Amino acid sequence: MYGVRLADARAVVVKARAHSPRLDACTAVQRALWQAGFPAPEPLAGPVAEDGVAVTAEVLVPGGATAPLTEPARRFATLLARFVALAPSPSTLGTLTPAPPWTAWDHDVPGIWPAADDRDDDLNAAPPTPWLDELGAHVRVRLTRFAQTPAGRRLVTGHGDWEAQNLRWTGDDPLAVHDWDSVIAAPEAVVVGLAAAVWPCGMVPRAATVDETAEFLDEYQRASGRVWPPDELGASWAAGLWVSAYNTKKATLDGLPWLSQDEAARRLTLSGT
Structure with missing residues (x-):
C-alpha cells in the first residue's frame, strides 16, 4: 500500500x-x-x-476513530444494514469467489478447514483439536442445511470483515469503511452473523461476546425493518460461530486463546445445531 x-x-x-x-x-x-x-x-x-x-x-480518507461515541452495536449494525440495502445484487456482478477463508464455511477443499488467510500452515494437518474440529464440522452441516432453504438461497452482497478496525467514525457518524477486498456474496443471515461475531475487534483486542452478538443481531433486524424467523436467526449464530472457530483454529497454532469451549457451546445452542 x-x-x-x-x-x-x-x-x-x-x-x-x-x-x-x-x-x-x-x-x-x-x-x-x-x-x-x-x-x-x-x-x-x-x-x-x-x-x-x-x-x-x-x-485517501484520513482521520476518524475506530468506534462511534455512543451505542456502538446499534451504529455498526445500522451501517451494515445500509450497506446491504445499497449494494448491487450479486447477480449483477462478476464472481466474488473464492470467498475470504474466514467466511468460507462452504469451501470445496478437502477437510474441515479452508486455507489459512495469513500463514502457510495447513489447518487440517495441524495438531488435532478434537472439540474444535467437531465444532467446525457441526457448523458446516448447520449452514449447509440453511443454504437449502429459500432464505439460504437468496444471496445479498455484504462485507465479510466487519470489524471495528476496518471502519472509521467522526463522533457518531460513519466516516469511511475500508477493506473492500472482503466483499462477499452470501445469504443475509450469514453476512450479518459473521459481522455480529467480530464487530468490536480493533476497538478492543477481542471478538464480540455472546451478549454483544445478540445485541448486534437485534439492532440489525430493527434497522432492516424485518424480524427474522428462528431458522434464519439460528443461521446467523452458526455463521458467527464459523468465523470464531476458524480464528480459534489458527490461534491454537500459536498457543493463544480465542473461543472457549463454554462459549462455543452457548453459541452452538443458539444456532439450533
Whole structure:
C-alpha cells in the first residue's frame, strides 16, 4: 500500500496485492456504494492486473476513530444494514469467489478447514483439536442445511470483515469503511452473523461476546425493518460461530486463546445445531 499525491493535490492510496478475478466485483461494489452516498473511499482506477499483481487506486480518507461515541452495536449494525440495502445484487456482478477463508464455511477443499488467510500452515494437518474440529464440522452441516432453504438461497452482497478496525467514525457518524477486498456474496443471515461475531475487534483486542452478538443481531433486524424467523436467526449464530472457530483454529497454532469451549457451546445452542 502506497500513499501518493496527484498533480491536482488529491491524496490517493495505491494498493497492490495478488490478483484475483473477484477484485473486479469488489471494486464495482465499492464504486456503486460510493456513488450512492455510502461512506466508501472513492475508487479512482483499477484493478489493473500484471504479472499476477492487481493494483487499484482510491481517494485517501484520513482521520476518524475506530468506534462511534455512543451505542456502538446499534451504529455498526445500522451501517451494515445500509450497506446491504445499497449494494448491487450479486447477480449483477462478476464472481466474488473464492470467498475470504474466514467466511468460507462452504469451501470445496478437502477437510474441515479452508486455507489459512495469513500463514502457510495447513489447518487440517495441524495438531488435532478434537472439540474444535467437531465444532467446525457441526457448523458446516448447520449452514449447509440453511443454504437449502429459500432464505439460504437468496444471496445479498455484504462485507465479510466487519470489524471495528476496518471502519472509521467522526463522533457518531460513519466516516469511511475500508477493506473492500472482503466483499462477499452470501445469504443475509450469514453476512450479518459473521459481522455480529467480530464487530468490536480493533476497538478492543477481542471478538464480540455472546451478549454483544445478540445485541448486534437485534439492532440489525430493527434497522432492516424485518424480524427474522428462528431458522434464519439460528443461521446467523452458526455463521458467527464459523468465523470464531476458524480464528480459534489458527490461534491454537500459536498457543493463544480465542473461543472457549463454554462459549462455543452457548453459541452452538443458539444456532439450533
